[in-house]
Amino acid sequence: MNAPIGPTDSSLVPRFAGPATFARLPRIDQVERADIAVVGVPFDTGVSYRPGARFGPSSIREASRLLRPYNPGLDVSPFATAQVVDGGDIAVNPYSVGDAVETLDEASSQFVRAGTRLVTLGGDHTIALPLLRSLYRQHGPIAMLHFDAHLDTWDTYFGEPYTHGTPFRRAVEEGILDTEAICHVGTRGPLYGKRDLEDDRRFGFGIVTSADVMRKGVDEIADALRQRIGDRPLYVSVDIDVLDPAHAPGTGTPEAGGLTSRELLEILRGLSACNLVGADVVEVAPAYDHAQITATAASHVAYDLVSLLALNHGA
Numbered sequence: 001m002n003a004p005i006g007p008t009d010s011s012l013v014p015r016f017a018g019p020a021t022f023a024r025l026p027r028i029d030q031v032e033r034a035d036i037a038v039v040g041v042p043f044d045t046g047v048s049y050r051p052g053a054r055f056g057p058s059s060i061r062e063a064s065r066l067l068r069p070y071n072p073g074l075d076v077s078p079f080a081t082a083q084v085v086d087g088g089d090i091a092v093n094p095y096s097v098g099d100a101v102e103t104l105d106e107a108s109s110q111f112v113r114a115g116t117r118l119v120t121l122g123g124d125h126t127i128a129l130p131l132l133r134s135l136y137r138q139h140g141p142i143a144m145l146h147f148d149a150h151l152d153t154w155d156t157y158f159g160e161p162y163t164h165g166t167p168f169r170r171a172v173e174e175g176i177l178d179t180e181a182i183c184h185v186g187t188r189g190p191l192y193g194k195r196d197l198e199d200d201r202r203f204g205f206g207i208v209t210s211a212d213v214m215r216k217g218v219d220e221i222a223d224a225l226r227q228r229i230g231d232r233p234l235y236v237s238v239d240i241d242v243l244d245p246a247h248a249p250g251t252g253t254p255e256a257g258g259l260t261s262r263e264l265l266e267i268l269r270g271l272s273a274c275n276l277v278g279a280d281v282v283e284v285a286p287a288y289d290h291a292q293i294t295a296t297a298a299s300h301v302a303y304d305l306v307s308l309l310a311l312n313h314g315a
Ligand SMILES: N=C(N)NCCCC(=O)O
Pocket: 048, 049, 125, 150, 152, 164, 165, 239, 241, 253, 283
């Protein structure tokens, strides 16, 4: 097989020149095969508070110009290990959540069937449900680590089942998650009532709160998560609001007391032995960002997720 086509060399072409693909990677139409694709889903019709995550993918791509090809945290050159591409944006209906969910499921399924693993840039958290549906059809029930300030297992908003606060209740109801191996990480902040936690526990979720991460430290947390997941097919969903607003102000529903970007990246790196089959980074809303703080964090998180997939691809 031909060696992967890598990103544009930033020592030959200034990294601030030209249109931004993720990490300056080739577009999918410029390669013959794609092992891993970073795709955008510019969709925020599912939000309950501040809108603007539809501009997340372009802001993350812009901030990703500075990424370099070797990842010392995981000792891997992801773009040399696998053919990684920018798969462009999946254009979904901004006026109909139901239609958007269908379209995204179909588009994701095409990648899954072709054997291309996705790191999806949101968009709001609604998009995790169709992404999980498409993976379930390929792999069966999926283990999931959900990095988020929020549970996102609420039932409905205004009677609507598909919103950014409800994807994982739907996923459990549909049987597409492996409920032996699902866990939230980084939760905090006020809830509607104690019942939220009782429901969530009944669905099978474990909870590692933001305070747990602070008290126990990243190594102990990553060890415990790895044990819970084993070698099951794993999806990692990262709502950027898992980070403290100091590390990620550009998001729609910020909560005080969150993870640092260092903690998040280190926990992710602790998952290198896991069988990652897909991932997302959602809820980046650049209108509330400053100096690309949030987009920079998101671009590094996406880079580490790509690196985990590349390690898996090489294995
Ligand atoms: N998924 C995110 N970011 N937020 C969910 C918040 C739901 C609420 O407004 O209660």
